[in-house]
Amino acid sequence: xxxxxxxxxxxxxxxxxxxxxxxxxxxxxxxxxxxxxxxxxxxxxxxxxxxxxxxxxxxxxxxxxxxxxxxxxxxxxxxxxxxxxxxxxxxxxxxxxxxxxxxxxxxxxxxxxxxxxxxxxxxxxxxxxxxxxxxxxxxxxxxxxxxxxxxxxxxxxxxxxxxxxxxxxxxxxxxxxxxxxxxxxxxxxxxxxxxxxxxxxxxxxxxxxxxxxxxxxxxxxxxxxxxxxxxxxxxxxxxxxxx
Ligand SMILES: [Fe+2]
Ligand SMILES: [Fe+2]
Numbered sequence: 012x013x014x015x016x017x018x019x020x021x022x023x024x025x026x027x028x029x030x031x032x033x034x035x036x037x038x039x040x041x042x043x044x045x046x047x048x049x050x051x052x053x054x055x056x057x058x059x060x061x062x063x064x065x066x067x068x069x070x071x072x073x074x075x076x077x078x079x080x081x082x083x084x085x086x087x088x089x090x091x092x093x094x095x096x097x098x099x100x101x102x103x104x105x106x107x108x109x110x111x112x113x114x115x116x117x118x119x120x121x122x123x124x125x126x127x128x129x130x131x132x133x134x135x136x137x138x139x140x141x142x143x144x145x146x147x148x149x150x151x152x153x154x155x156x157x158x159x160x161x162x163x164x165x166x167x168x169x170x171x172x173x174x175x176x177x178x179x180x181x182x183x184x185x186x187x188x189x190x191x192x193x194x195x196x197x198x199x200x201x202x203x204x205x206x207x208x209x210x211x212x213x214x215x216x217x218x219x220x221x222x223x224x225x226x227x228x229x230x231x232x233x234x235x236x237x238x239x240x241x242x243x244x245x246x247x248x249x250x251x252x253x254x
Contacts, residue, residue, distance in 0.1 A: 015109055017054050017075045025103055026080065033085035033092075040089065043151040043189050045082045054079030056142035056197065057135075060206070063199040064240055066134060073113055074138045076104075077120035081139055084121070093129055097122035126232040137239040144229040145197045145208045152190040184217075184225055191217035199242075206237045209247045219248055230254060 020026050027047075034046030057078030061071040080103075084096025097118040104114045120136035123129030124143055131137035194211035212219060230246055234254075237244035246254045 014072075015076065015107060016072055017058070017079055019107060020054075020076060020079050021051075023103065023107065025106075026083070029083040029086050029099065029103075033083050037085050037089065038153065041183065042089070043185060044153060045085060049082065049146060049151070050079045052146055053081060053139070053142045056145070057138045060138040060141055060197075060199055060240070061134060064201050064242070070134055073116055074120070074135045074142075076109075077117045077135050077139050078142055080117070081121050081124045081143060091128065093122045093125045126228045129232070131232070131236040131239045134240060137236040140236040141197070141206060141233050141240075141244070144226075144233050145195065147189055147192045147195050147210060147226070149190045149192055152186050184221055187217040188212075188222050188225055191215075191222075204242045205245060206233075206240070206242045207245045207247060208233070210249075212248055214249075219253075222248065 030047055030050055034044065034049075037043075037045045054075045055078070058071045058075035061074050062068075080100045081096060082092065083099055084092035084094065086099070087095050100121055101114060101118055104117060105111075109117075116133060116135050119133065120139045123131065123136045124139050126144075129136070129140070131140055191213045192210050193213050194209075196209045198207045198209065199205075200207070210222075212222060230244070234244045244254070245252060
């Protein structure tokens with residue numbers, strides 16, 4: 012079992028370049044933030060989910076590594092970036108001395124983290140899926156016009172000083188839903204065997220139905236992943252339990 016840690020990857024130049032360039036590609040096509048911030052959060056969260064549920068430290072370390080690397084495949088394109096990321100991760104993990112048994116587990120988790128083309132089939136991929144799909148927050152939005160539109164709505168910006176086209180209705184639904192999420196918290200309860208995603212959504216920016224429109228498939232894979240960890244998955248939005 013690997014003794015490598017998240018810090019070994021954070022200090023690896025190749026990994027940093029892959030993450031930066033993958034995020035630059037997504038910025039170029041107008042996607043939310045998928046860079047170092049997202050990698051750090053998902054790496055740490057994947058690890059913590061397994062530790063909270065009393066899995067072994069070695070498994071939690073593998074989940075952290077898979078979580079940190081999971082989106083590097085975006086460097087070659089958004090479509091099938093899970094599979095691409097798995098293939099790109101393999102030589103890096105070999106180079107830094109990870110055992111092949113651990114490498115294939117990390118590869119499988121990375122390749123299966125997206126709901127369109129993935130399934131949780133081990134505890135590493137299950138924790139990564141839940142960590143990734145629960146990173147919904149306004150800090151990931153980088154569309155300046157949407158941000159200024161939201162500030163105008165809150166009377167925190169003079170409309171005359173806003174960039175051209177600052178109207179919330181015009182923007183991508185993913186940006187709107189992420190920007191509307193002012194708080195998000197994942198609660199893992201080992202005694203109740205439950206994993207709960209609690210969100211606070213500003214309904215002036217996006218209503219709860221919009222959240223379901225784009226996140227229903229993500230919630231379904233989260234439920235499958237939680238089952239793999241012996242838990243139920245629940246979603247709470249604005250203090251109302253929805254699943
Ligand atoms: Fe992804
Ligand atoms: Fe991700």
